[in-house]
Amino acid sequence: MDISVVVPLYNEAESLTELTAWIKRVMEAHHFSYEIVMVDDGSTDGSWRVIEELKRGNPYITAIKFRRNYGKSAALNVGFAAAQGNVVITMDADLQDSPDEIPGLYSKIVDEGFDLVSGWKKLRHDPPSKTIPTKLFNSVTRGMSGIHNLHDFNCGLKAYKKEVVKSIEVYGEMHRYIPVIAKWAGFKRIGEQVVQHYPRKYGKTKFGPGRFVKGFLDLLSIFFVGKFGKRPMHFFGTMGVTSFLAGFIIAVWLIVEKLTSIAHGTPYRNITEQPLFFFALIAIVIGTQLFLTGFVAELVSRNSTERNDYQIERVI
Template structure:
């Protein structure tokens, strides 16, 4: 199979017939063998009924329905697991991403041997309350990840080699940083393509202001896991050793100072009367705790078996 199109959706009942027809037209015009995977993230507006009707007339549609709303990352992760195509395309269900971009994305993945192509909505039709924070997050992500050639990490329109989606894990709000996750997984050929962005035709956006806080926290998580996910002791242990040794040497210095004063019969203060002593004591305790945290984290080392265990109601 040439292409798997993965579409996460939540309350997009009006756009689904138009979107699937658009995808079908593009695929047939270019002679692609394909499948469309619709992941209903707990819609409450009748989207699933529309999907069932679409499935009844087009066997190339596969659909998954969550019992409740888990978020876009969960929907993408399940869609990636189900994808069988050599190239996987993701796009949003709100008709703001154009399926007409798919042939060029497919060509670049297959001919240029690119691991991942992220769309860049160079001209956007979103309000400033969305575009300005997005530019800020993109700038921060570029600096923290080292992927300096991407302008829009969060664009829903992306293309992947099959190997990429089968070897990455998306959870929380980390769909915004899939290029970063792919890079940390060893897929370093990440490129960009300018894509057409359309104004929203139906409904309203499903993302509120809280997405910025969640996105920033997940960026920190990705940075930490990418650097130390397989070796947490290198992070916590190093910090713990530095803190412990700092406190230890301060305590030794204070004790030595007192002993020298006693030997020289000079006036001195008790060690426990000096503020530095309590600083040293705290540093030793924090250092010990950090070291133990690193040891426990090393044992756990991301072995959770149910982080992506979602309750799926139906698969058709």
């Protein structure tokens, strides 16, 4: 099978008929073998009834329904598991992503050899309350991830090699950072394509300001797990030893200063009367705690069933 189109959705009953018909036209025009994997994330507006009706008329539709709303990341993760195509395309169900972009995205994966291609909605039809924070988060993500060639990490329209979606796990609000997850999994050929963005035609946006807080926390989680997940002592141990040594050096310096003053008979203050003493004490305590945290995390990591779960590209 050439293409799997994964469509996560929540309360998008009005747009589903038009979307699936549009996808079908594009696929037939380019002679792609395909499937549409629709994941209903606990919709309450009758979306599932629409999907059941569409499936009766289109055998290429596969549908999965959650009992309740888990979020877009969960829907994508389940959709990725179900996808069978050699190239997996994701798009939102609100008709703001154009199926006409599918051939171009497919070509960049198959013909140009990219592992992942993210859409860039260069001209967006969203209010400033959504576009300005998005630009800020994209800038932060580029800096932290080192993926400097992407302008829009959160664009729902993306294309993946099958190997990518079968090698990553998406949860929380991490759908925003799939290119980062893919990079940490070893897929380095990540590209971008400018795509058309349409105004919302039906329903209302599911976007909320609280998602930025969750998204930023998930970015920190991705950064830590991806970089130190299999060697936590390198993170906690380095900070712990640095803090402990700083406190220890200051404490030794204070003691030597006092002994020198006694030897020369000059006035001196008690060590406990100096603010540096308490700074040194706190640094030593924090350093010890961080080191022990790293030690415990290392034990947990070494006993994990996934401690030697690595992504292997080829075997010859």
